[in-house]
Amino acid sequence: MSSYSRVIHHATSILCSNKGSLALQQLHRKVFQRVEITEDDFWYIVKKCSRFVAVRNRERTDEWGTDCVIVAKTSLRLCKNYTKQDCRDCQELHLCKYFVYGNCRFGKGRKQCKFSHDVRSEHNYTLLRECTLHELHEDDLFLLLLQNDPTLLPEVCSHYNKGSGPHGACTFRDSCTKVHMCMHFVHDDCMFGPKCKRQHVIDQHGRRMLEERGLSGDIINDLPFVYQNLYRLNTPTTPYTAKEHELVSSPVVKKEDRKEICLHFIRKNCRFQDQCIRVHFNLPYKWEVFDGNGWIRLHHTEDIERAFCDPRNTHSPGSRPVDFLTMTQESDPVRRLSTVSSVTKPAHYILTTExxxxxxxxxxxxxxxxxxxxxxxxxxxxxxxxxxxxxxxxxxxxxxxxxxxxxxxxxxxxxxxxxxxxxxxxxxxxxxxxxxxxxxxxxxx
Incomplete structure (x- = not known):
């Protein structure tokens, strides 16, 4: 299988440059142009990685991936206290909001903006590196932030979606500071499609209002899709499991897919021997790297484990360190096998993982x-x-x-x-x- 980190980075970049979401089949096709990866392996990564959310299309078909939309996700946000100059050490980006909007008037003139336009500042780059977003293009990063943080954009007007007039039941009409857009379009369930009497695009009133708030024309054009993705990401959904069941729920566990180390083997009394469904290893932890053909044991296992157990560390020691945040060694995927968690066994069980x-x-x-x-x-x-x-x-x-x-x-x-x-x-x-x-x-x- 190709490197997990490469696949995740390319898929994220592709999603953000395609208005934040794509059908699974389309996304796989585009990723495959850069990284050769099978449909099954790609689906496994998408389901396991917190960067992506899989949601169902309203109109389902039987073709692989056409009934599933993949949306790019991040927990990263802009710091709300940064512009109030009331933030010291936080885990959020220190950036000018209008720079993210693409239309900071200070950034384009002679007078320099007093808030940061530098996504690669020491503070910001550290956070982007921890979230593995440091290689993402600036515009793609901004779209990702907009579709994940509902506080960055005005709400869709609920009153506009009631009543029969051109402004619905909204009494503010042209002075409304919320977006006039069909709520059913945002929810991806509008039965009228292009014949709907409510807006599926940003109208002239909405464009003027959004431009006054500092949003650029390019971002405004993408906003209908951003609002759809915001709804998808912030609404509880039934997990998409049709393909996952086929891939990972099989009762037959392949040897290379086993991740739990056998407690009985460590104590030298496993009666199942080669038929055991768990990994046989002499330690309660094992570090492996994927070399393109299979998982092989990493040397200096104890040193890697010692470094990993210290929460301050993001890398293992040595000339080819393991990145604990991305679980990679250079561009190769890394995994840690271990014994079962100690909370699942009685206290007298030894060598469980605490x-x-x-x-x-x-x-x-x-x-x-x-x-x-x-x-x-x-x-x-x-x-x-x-x-x-x-x-x-x-x-x-x-x-x-x-x-x-x-x-x-x-x-x-x-x-x-x-x-x-x-x-x-x-x-x-x-x-x-x-x-x-x-x-x-x-x-x-």
Whole structure:
């Protein structure tokens, strides 16, 4: 299979240059022009990668991929406090909003804008690198931000979509600061199509209003599709599983697809031997790289594992480091195999994997959930409780308290959000390190 990171980057770029979404079949065809990848492998990546969301088309057909639209997704946002000069260290982009809109009047004149137009500043580039968006073209990045952050664009007017007049039931008419557009078109279920009496494009009134807000003509032209994608990304949908069932739900587990290390083999008492459905390895973790033909073991496994267990690290040591954020080594996919999570087994089971959960502190440090921070405040949930919630639903959002404040932790985006101040902290899930010597001592007869 081709490199995961290359496929994800090309697919993201293609989606953003095609108004943010494409049918699965079209997207695969365009990606295949640059990276040779089978339909099944491509679908597997799309379903597993948080960069993409698969939603159903309203009009289904039987051809592969034509009943499924892929939408580009990101958790990255513009910092709302940056323009108020009230932001220190945050996990959001520091950029001029009107620069993202494509029409900052200061950026085009002699007077320099007091807010950043530099997507590659030290602060911004670090965030883009962590989200693997650092290679994305500037215009593509801006479209991605617009279709993922509903606060950047005016709402679609609900009153316009009621009543029978040219402005519907909107009493503001031409002075309305919301977009007059068919809500059924936005929801992708308008039965009238081009004969609909409501707008499926931005009309002259809407164009003037949006231009006054600083949006460029090119972005305004794409807005009907951006609004559709906003709706797709912010509306709970039934997961698209027809093809996934065929690919990953088969009862026959191929050897190269096995990812759980056998606890019994480590203790030298697996009775299934070669017929075991789990991986036989002498450690509770194993690092592998895909060389184009299959998965092969990486050398210096213990060193890679030690680095990975430290939440501060984004790379392993050595001349060819593993990137823990993209799970690649140079351009090759990397994976980590491990024993089952410790929360799924009784306490007397040895060499299960104990996963620890961390959030980023105020001083570039990482603090484990349930442990006191520098002000002796602790979170209401511990690593074990978060691990149990994560295994129950990996797309869930849980509420956490620290002191008198509520936070929301999204497993899908791996961010902890403060709803009052709309700030975010990055979250990481890393295992507790266990050395080769410890494993040998625990398994000694």
């Amino acid at each position: 996963w620890l959960w961390y959030y980023k502190g105020d001083h570039e440090n990482w603090i484990e959930f349930g442990r006191p921070d520098d002000k002796q405040r602790t979170t209401s949930l511990s690593s074990r409780e978060l691990e149990e919630a994560y295994l129950a639903d990996r797309s869930a959002e849980v509420t956490i308290m620290k002191g008198h404040r509520n936070y929301y932790l999204s497993f899908q985006d791996m961010y902890q959000r403060n709803p009052k101040h709309n700030t975010k902290r990055r979250v990481r899930r890393r295992p507790r390190f266990i050395s080769i010597m410890e494993v040998e001592n625990k398994t000694a007869p």
